[in-house]
Amino acid sequence: MTARNTKRAAALAVAILVCTPARAEEPVASPLKIGGAVRFNYVYKSWQDDYKSGFFGLDTARLNVDYDDGTLIGSAEYRYNNYPKGQGGYWQHFLHHGWVGMRFADKSTLHVGLDKQVFGLFPFASNNFYSSIAFYAGFEDKYDLGLTYASKPGPFEWQLGFYPRDGGSYGGGGNTAGASNRYSYNIVADDSEQGFGTGQDDSERNTLVGRMAWHVGPDAQHEIGISGLTGEIRNGAGVDTRRNAAAVHYAGPVGPFKLMLEAVRYRYRTAHDASQTYGGLDPNSFVMLGAFGYPYPVASKGNIYIANLSYAIPGKLGPFSGFKVYNDYSVLDKKIGGYKDSVQNVTGLSFSSGKWSFYLDFMRGKHHPYLSPDAGGLAATPANHDRFTRRINLQAGYYF
Known part of the structure; x- marks a missing residue:
């Protein structure tokens, strides 16, 4: 090849490189995600x-608002x-949760905040x-202020949390029970207008929670676990007592169904004086728990039993998919004061369509503030409310 041809070839190569469009780079997913939901309910109470x-x-x-860059x-x-x-004719707004944390090299995590x-x-x-009766007694889907460590995912997992403060009332509301203006059911100060006027002024402090779970069987589908909880109860008069709870649970498939089982034993030790009661009850036979704007009494000692069975229906029906039918049963067996059991059973169907999610729930129970007119039913149970009542809840939610 002559020098002239060499120059022409080099010029042609440069022209090809200049004229060839560069491959568009894949957009990098942002670690910051902002979303939300709007939900509507139809409710019928028998x-x-x-x-x-x-x-x-x-x-x-x-x-x-969620953030995840792999480490932070x-x-x-x-x-x-x-x-x-x-349902009371009022409104409220509050911080449901808010935490920051780190994911370590072994995939374990540490959270700090309302978690x-x-x-x-x-x-x-x-x-x-x-949810279940455990939610209304403060043992399901509960958020408190502190630190939570979770080990890396695997056949054996463990979590440990320490919470100096409870879920807190970080918001406002349209009724007077400010201490109960929160999402999580915590021990709270009673309210004379919206509560029971007991004068109890308890709060949760310095709660330590530990949990261990083993994933066993084919594809590690079966989970068996144990949990423990202990913490202080401050009564506003300079006297601190304790509360303790323990739980065992199982979750896994049974043929085409999914089974969830749990047993919880709890005890709240209190130091109420004789005036901090209502209706002549033993003032130490109950504590006041509150959330969603209202406090109510809960037996200070009891066992909770949960048995849930669900079935995921495969396939689609027009634009709808993700069908799941279920029956969730839970009971609070009170071990103090001769109080009668509280019962909750929910038979339902959930499904979705795009960004829409739907629940159709038929609820039946007794001695339960959300399932009967007996607002104090998780503690004492008046004879005139000793029957099963019904509630229907139909919900449509748009998630974005």
Whole structure:
């Protein structure tokens, strides 16, 4: 090849490189995600004569912020809840959770902030929208302020959390029970107008929670676990007592079904004086728990039993998919004061379509603040409420 031809070849190669369009780079996913949801409910209560046809309204509007760059992680959620007249006729807004943390090289994590306690069946001890009795007694889907460490995922996992403070009332509301303006059911100060007027002024402090879980069987589908909890109860009069709880659980397939089982034993030791009661009850036979704007009494000693069975229906029906039918049963067996058991059973169906999610729940129970007119039913149970009542909840939620 002559020098002239060599120059022509080099020029042609440069021209090809210049004129060839560069391959578009793949967009890098942002570690920051912002989303939320808007949910609507239809509710029917068999004991509510003023609303024989039930009622419909906005349930929740929420904003979510999540961050994950592989090492630094964080999550926060703020909620606005609206309750039509059939559910109290008030509104509230609060911080559901908010934490920051790190993911280490071995995939274990550390969270600091308002975070979910890892206790028992996790992340939920239920399939339905209204959770289990454990939720209303403060042992399911509960958030407190502190530190949570979770080991790396694997056949054996363990989690440990320490929470100097409870879930807190980080928000506002349209009723007077400010201490109960929160998502998680914590021990709270009673309220004379919206509560029971007991004068109890307890709070949770310095809670330590530990959980271990083993994943066994084919493809590690079966989970067996144990959990423990201990913490202080401050009564506002300079006297601290303790609360303790333990749980065992199982989750896994049984043929085509999924089974969830849990047993929880708890005890709250209190130091109430004789005046801190209502209806002549032993003032140390109950504690006041509160969330969603209202406090109510819960037996200070009891066992909770949960048995849930679900079945995922394969396939689609038009634009709908992800069908799951379930029956969630839970009972609070009170071990103090001769109080009668509280029962909750929910039979339902959940499914989705795109960004929409739906629940159809038929609930039946007794001695339960959300399933009967007996607002104090998780503690004492008046004879006039000693019957099963029904609640229907139909929900549509748009998640973005």
